[in-house]
Amino acid sequence: MRELQAKIIEEMGVRPTIDPQEEIRRRVGFLKDYVQATGTKGFVLGISGGLDSTLAGKLAQLAVDELKEEGTDARFVAVRLPYKVQHDEDDAQAALAFIQPSESVVYNVAPAVDGFENEFASAAGVEMSDFNKGNVKARARMIAQYAVAGEHNLLVIGTDHGAESVTGFFTKYGDGGADVLPLFGLNKRQNRQVLKELGAEERLYNKIPTADLLDENPGQTDEHELGLTYEQIDDYLEGREVPEEAAHAIERRYTMTRHKRTVPVSILDNWWR
Ligand SMILES: Nc1ncnc2c1ncn2[C@@H]1O[C@H](COP(=O)(O)OP(=O)(O)OC[C@H]2O[C@@H]([n+]3cccc(C(=O)O)c3)[C@H](O)[C@@H]2O)[C@@H](O)[C@H]1O
Ligand SMILES: Nc1ncnc2c1ncn2[C@@H]1O[C@H](COP(=O)(O)OP(=O)(O)OP(=O)(O)O)[C@@H](O)[C@H]1O
Numbered sequence: 001m002r003e004l005q006a007k008i009i010e011e012m013g014v015r016p017t018i019d020p021q022e023e024i025r026r027r028v029g030f031l032k033d034y035v036q037a038t039g040t041k042g043f044v045l046g047i048s049g050g051l052d053s054t055l056a057g058k059l060a061q062l063a064v065d066e067l068k069e070e071g072t073d074a075r076f077v078a079v080r081l082p083y084k085v086q087h088d089e090d091d092a093q094a095a096l097a098f099i100q101p102s103e104s105v106v107y108n109v110a111p112a113v114d115g116f117e118n119e120f121a122s123a124a125g126v127e128m129s130d131f132n133k134g135n136v137k138a139r140a141r142m143i144a145q146y147a148v149a150g151e152h153n154l155l156v157i158g159t160d161h162g163a164e165s166v167t168g169f170f171t172k173y174g175d176g177g178a179d180v181l182p183l184f185g186l187n188k189r190q191n192r193q194v195l196k197e198l199g200a201e202e203r204l205y206n207k208i209p210t211a212d213l214l215d216e217n218p219g220q221t222d223e224h225e226l227g228l229t230y231e232q233i234d235d236y237l238e239g240r241e242v243p244e245e246a247a248h249a250i251e252r253r254y255t256m257t258r259h260k261r262t263v264p265v266s267i268l269d270n271w272w273r
């Protein structure tokens, strides 16, 4: 195995094979333990219709259901966070029907995002790019989730996992801004395996991953933007051999995005040297 590959696998905590039932128990147990240890009242998470939030949302609901049965008051607030009308709203509704959250809220991020966009144009004298606006959407979603968390003493769930973390494929302080990461240590195909084990319908666990952040290209696939397939990223994280070009692209992304996986750099740091 490549030397850097071994180091990355250790950092991402991905194992070559998993037992889906055991993963469900470990991760639900982790969520329950953390709520109890912190004295918080449960969780909040944006539900997009994509497989990561469907899985993390289901694990959160299972955790609060068990806590309630055991006599601890807890709830899971699922938040729909569309920008205007989401093109695949039907998948988001299917995800909510599967999760059966304690509560669900719809919070359209369009007024906030468009407000930023308009003010940016008059302040900076240039139009915000569609790419930059996509990151504003991701950060608006983070603000909405923290507003719900702050009001009800909840924790914000993040959906970061090995295959997104290694490539830095998230918005810094956007979807990267969260309190607990129940999917960390899994890669994409393992997320799919666990979601299938939980009894989700096929359209949910086989949903093609998209960040869905662009006005001009809604539903652009992650794989298209990354120039890598999840098969390649997952194989790499399981310690398998992948084409040299793919391994190099993953390692380049990993190195370029290290700043996203640390707290802000100060004068006392030197990890980037
Ligand atoms: N070396 C460095 N040290 C410290 N900070 C550094 C830095 N380089 C950039 N930065 C800072 O980081 C910023 C760039 O990072 P960021 O704002 O995240 O922006 P960036 O990484 O350019 O874009 C986010 C990427 O994540 C993807 N994404 C976002 C959200 C969800 C999903 C999904 O999978 O669903 C994917 C999105 O499609 C896009 O490709 C810079 O503007 C700068 O402020
Ligand atoms: N339209 C949306 N409504 C609600 N939450 C959203 C929306 N878009 C993104 N999010 C939140 O941001 C997170 C990051 O998006 P990301 O696309 O990585 O995950 P996903 O959509 O759940 O799964 P996938 O990566 O397979 O598309 C989501 O898990 C979700 O919590």
Ligand SMILES: [Mg+2]
Pocket: 048, 050, 051, 209, 210, 211, 212
């Ligand atoms: Mg998505």
